[in-house]
Amino acid sequence: MKSKFTTAVVTAIALAGPAMADLVVPNLSYRTGAYAANGIPYADGFNDYFTLLNERDGGIGGEIVQVPECETAYNTEKGVECYESTKGMGALAYNPLSTGITYQLIPKVTADGITLYTPGYGRTSAANGSVFEWVFNYPANYWDGASVAIKYLLDENGGDLAGKKVTLLYHNSAYGKEPIRTLQALSEKHGFELQAVPVDHPGQEQKSQWLQIRRDKPDYVLMWGWGVMNQVAIQEAVNIRYPMDHFIGIWWSGSENDVKPAGDGANGYKALTMHGTGMDYPIYADIQKYVVDAGKAAGAGDMVGTVLYSRGMYAAMVIAEAIRKGQEIHGTSAVNAAQVRDGFENLEITEERMAELGLPQFGPPFAASCTDHGGPGAAMIQQWDAAAGTWNSITGFIAPDDAVLDPLVAEDSAAFAAENNITPRCQ
Amino acid sequence: MPDQLVYAMExxxxxxxxGVMYSLVALGFVLIFKASGIFNYAQGVLALFAALTLVGLQQGQVPFAHLINAVFGTDLHHFGWHLPAVVAIALTAGVMVLMAIAVEKLVLKHLVNQAPIILFMATIGLAYFLEGFGDVMWGADIKKLDVGLPQGISETIESVTADWFGYGFFIDNLDIVATVVAVALVTALTVFSQYSKQGRALRAVADDHQAALSVGISLRFIWVLVWSIAGxxxxxxxxxxxxxxxxxxxxxLIALKALPVLMLGGFTSIPGAIVGGxxxxxxxxxxxFSxxxxxxxxxxxxxxxxxALLFLVFRPQGLFGERIIERV
Incomplete structure (x- = not known):
């Protein structure tokens, strides 16, 4: 009786977990809690892309991709628990969509030898591959975002921001504080006055901050927000009649969720984006056919083409391409985590490849290397059209000011290396 | 007038x-604590659930649509109606009454005479259940709520203060409406508790459960009543x-803004919730600002x-709370 029970338990565990030969990419998602509205479309896009590869192509290099999902509720402790509970499945890479979780996982993935991929979030200086061997954050990071925003404002002002006032409204967290250092350096370089205004989590009440903005009358407001902070900030900006086309959010403050609650008032609001949005990409026909119509979509299928769905799909695409590269380098389809890391480090995404994937002009081409885990850092500016309910790109990809950013990345990563006794490699 | 002084006035x-917005949340806590001695951890989630239900009913959203579609392979999302705000609010109030009945029948009834900490734990469970239930019922996407309330700067106040002080004050029209609603709500609650039979019964239960039971007041009815009002x-x-x-x-999470209000105003006083806020x-x-x-x-x-802590040092029961004296 006892042995039958043991056999049943072992069988159940074996069936519940991924098959040993499968490629495993856990999805540390958040479909519950205060940030669920953002976590859901991202997780759907992430899952649906791998489902598409499995259904249409039979996986990657003939290997089916398993995407076990673990709910973090955007909580750092839960995120770490999710990591610990899934890494034993043979996890090849993690993308936790949380800067707080990322900071906790960096030492863990380094010790365990698993790639941490944090596109557009996480620790900015992880772009320095010589220090952060197991972390990648291409195609862009927060400091790139700050620089691109300022370059856009320079373009808008004939190349001169001297004497202008720029306010940074930021989520008072590790994430929100990331761009401050870069903006301070850029303010010294370009002569604009920078004021940083923090908003405490969750950001439901921002009266003080917007009274201050109304008094100070900054020429531009940049926002590093997430979740309800974005919606309230945009509504408060409408309330004080702040010109929306002078209000620019980072890519985490630029989804449909952020602007729709403010209705027509949000018209003209701008945000950065590191990838294209909307349905004008051939890949969506395949997602409709192989995923949504087949009843295999991660969600209800109603998020396809939205900003955060597109971003989750993009992250999955990069991970899939890194796996493919790892397979190519090592000549085996059943790659392990170390081989996939090699794939990340040697990954080259060209425009031709993006077109083959059904995503022409979707993201910037880039080539990673041993030292460069951060990519080109280019981003576009998009603007919200409230009447049409769409984001429209109003610029092409703008490259960041590497002359300012490179020393900052070098300084921060050197400090991390010193704190953690890391000897930089491949210099 | 110096700029800083004018700004400080604004x-x-x-x-x-x-503060009025915080008080609106704190009032729900006070009502339940006053009548039953329960600190209702679920009050913030009640506000969320009520708002979700209101938007869902107003926009004709099919409740549990994702679940129904997943199980039966249907493609239901909307009934195709858009209810007037007043109707939707009335229906939502009805749903909150039904929920109060369910809470009493399924939770509170079974916990009569239990220690307050047990009842508090039950409300923690209720909060998590309701959050998940609301998610399954109405979905987790962000919904625009439009019941016709004005929003944005009050141009009248801006213009008047500009004339007086040379600087137009910002006051949000929504905040003005909230103030009017809060005054009406507190007045209605006061009139109800002072002059209606049920209100007097509620106060009797709040004063002394045992004595109220001995004169024939139904504790279960009072619980339904107070949870309905809190809803x-x-x-x-x-x-x-x-x-x-x-x-x-x-x-x-707006409940987090109500806690210091309760600590300061007292857990048992409706005016305390307002003044505390x-x-x-x-x-x-x-x-x-300063x-x-x-x-x-x-x-x-x-x-x-x-x-709030500073006030607690000098008045542990809060500004308007009842002083608890337990004799050994």
Whole structure:
């Protein structure tokens, strides 16, 4: 009786977990809690892309991709628990969509030898591959975002921001504080006055901050927000009649969720984006056919083409391409985590490849290397059209000011290396 | 008049308005604690659930649509109607009454005579259940709440203050409406508890459970009544806060803004919830305005609790709370 029970338990565990030969990419998602509205479309896009590869192509290099999902509720402790509970499945890479979780996982993935991929979030200086061997954050990071925003404002002002006032409204967290250092350096370089205004989590009440903005009358407001902070900030900006086309959010403050609650008032609001949005990409026909119509979509299928769905799909695409590269380098389809890391480090995404994937002009081409885990850092500016309910790109990809950013990345990563006794490699 | 003084006046007025918004949340806590001695951890989630239900009913959203579609392979999402705001609010109030009945029958009835900590734990469970239930029922996407409330700067106040002080004050029209609604709500609650039979029964239960039971007052009815009223207050709070930010799951966190109000005003006083809200609102806004810039800003969350703690040192029962004397 006892042995039958043991056999049943072992069988159940074996069936519940991924098959040993499968490629495993856990999805540390958040479909519950205060940030669920953002976590859901991202997780759907992430899952649906791998489902598409499995259904249409039979996986990657003939290997089916398993995407076990673990709910973090955007909580750092839960995120770490999710990591610990899934890494034993043979996890090849993690993308936790949380800067707080990322900071906790960096030492863990380094010790365990698993790639941490944090596109557009996480620790900015992880772009320095010589220090952060197991972390990648291409195609862009927060400091790139700050620089691109300022370059856009320079373009808008004939190349001169001297004497202008720029306010940074930021989520008072590790994430929100990331761009401050870069903006301070850029303010010294370009002569604009920078004021940083923090908003405490969750950001439901921002009266003080917007009274201050109304008094100070900054020429531009940049926002590093997430979740309800974005919606309230945009509504408060409408309330004080702040010109929306002078209000620019980072890519985490630029989804449909952020602007729709403010209705027509949000018209003209701008945000950065590191990838294209909307349905004008051939890949969506395949997602409709192989995923949504087949009843295999991660969600209800109603998020396809939205900003955060597109971003989750993009992250999955990069991970899939890194796996493919790892397979190519090592000549085996059943790659392990170390081989996939090699794939990340040697990954080259060209425009031709993006077109083959059904995503022409979707993201910037880039080539990673041993030292460069951060990519080109280019981003576009998009603007919200409230009447049409769409984001429209109003610029092409703008490259960041590497002359300012490179020393900052070098300084921060050197400090991390010193704190953690890391000897930089491949210099 | 010096600029800083004028700005401080504007900040004070906005603090008062913000305080009213906090009070709307705190009122629900007070009602339930006063009548049953339960600290209702689920009050914030009640506001979220009420707002979700209101938007869902108003926009004709099919409840449990994702679940139904997943199980039966259907493609249901909307009934195709858009209800007038008044009808949707009335229906939502009805749903909150049904929920009060369910809470009494399924939870509270089984916990009669249990220690307050057990009842508190039950409300924690209720909060998590309701959050998940609301998610399955209405979905987790952010919903725009539009019941016709005005939003944006009051141009009249801006114009008048510009004439008086040379600087037009910002006061949000939504905050003005919230103030009017709060005054009406407190008046209605006071009239109800002072002059209606049920209100007197409620006060009797609040004063002494045993004595109220001995004269034939039904404790179960009172619990349904008070949870229904708290549900209605949660609906009002949900409308005000949901109009500001859209209806989303972070709405349940507004309870965090009510806690210092309760600590300061007392857990058993309706006027205490209002006065506490006003003191917290003005205190945190003025502190942020005057001291915040010197210490990096974002002081409001912790300052509200520090202010409440300061009051607690001198009046542990809160400004208007009942002093509890237990003889050994």
């Amino acid at each position: 900040v004070t007025l906005n603090g008062l308005m913000a 209605f207050v949660a609906l009002v709070a949900g409308i005000m806060w949901g109009t500001k930010s859209g209806v989303q799951f972070s709405l349940s 006003l003191i917290i609102g003005v205190g945190e806004k003025l502190f942020e 001291i915040g810039p010197m210490i990096g800003g974002a002081t409001e969350n912790w300052f509200a609790y520090m202010l």
